[in-house]
Amino acid sequence: xxxxxxxxxxxxxxxxxxxxxxxxxxxxxxxxxxxxxxxxxxxxxxxxxxxxxxxxxxxxxxxxxxxxxxxxxxxxxxxxxxxxxxxxxxxxxxxxxxxxxxxxxxxxxxxxxxxxxxxxxxxxxxxxxxxxxxxxxxxxxxxxxx
Numbered sequence: 024x025x026x027x028x029x030x031x032x033x034x035x036x037x038x039x040x041x042x043x044x045x046x047x048x049x050x051x052x053x054x055x056x057x058x059x060x061x062x063x064x065x066x067x068x069x070x071x072x073x074x075x076x077x078x079x080x081x082x083x084x085x086x087x088x089x090x091x092x093x094x095x096x097x098x099x100x101x102x103x104x105x106x107x108x109x110x111x112x113x114x115x116x117x118x119x120x121x122x123x124x125x126x127x128x129x130x131x132x133x134x135x136x137x138x139x140x141x142x143x144x145x146x147x148x149x150x151x152x153x154x155x156x157x158x159x160x161x162x163x164x165x166x167x168x169x
Contacts, residue, residue: 116155
């Protein structure tokens with residue numbers, strides 16, 4: 024499984040059309056439709072690709088591309104140290120949760136998942152364990168993973 028970051032145009036699309044999941048520490052926005060972007064103009068071409076038909080369930084998460092971005096606003100976290108700490112905690116907790124899913128034989132239900140994590144003020148007080156539990160609850164409760 025490879026993890027790639029999202030471009031600003033992709034983030035804007037997810038923020039506009041994505042589904043929101045609220046947690047105590049963060050807001051998760053997801054978008055499941057695979058959208059083709061024109062790399063030169065960074066604009067949505069409006070075409071969708073049926074990549075989910077190509078991926079077999081026996082393949083599990085091999086070759087799966089995961090698009091993920093972690094955002095900590097300067098308005099919420101004034102110090103850069105706090106913004107970096109929060110993004111690092113969210114990222115490490117998310118990656119740890121994904122490795123746990125892979126070890127237990129679970130798979131992601133979407134062909135190319137796209138996630139945007141928006142940190143809340145409470146995130147700075149939480150440690151890795153609490154953030155990881157919240158991520159697990161959202162992923163399991165809302166059927167993002169099997």
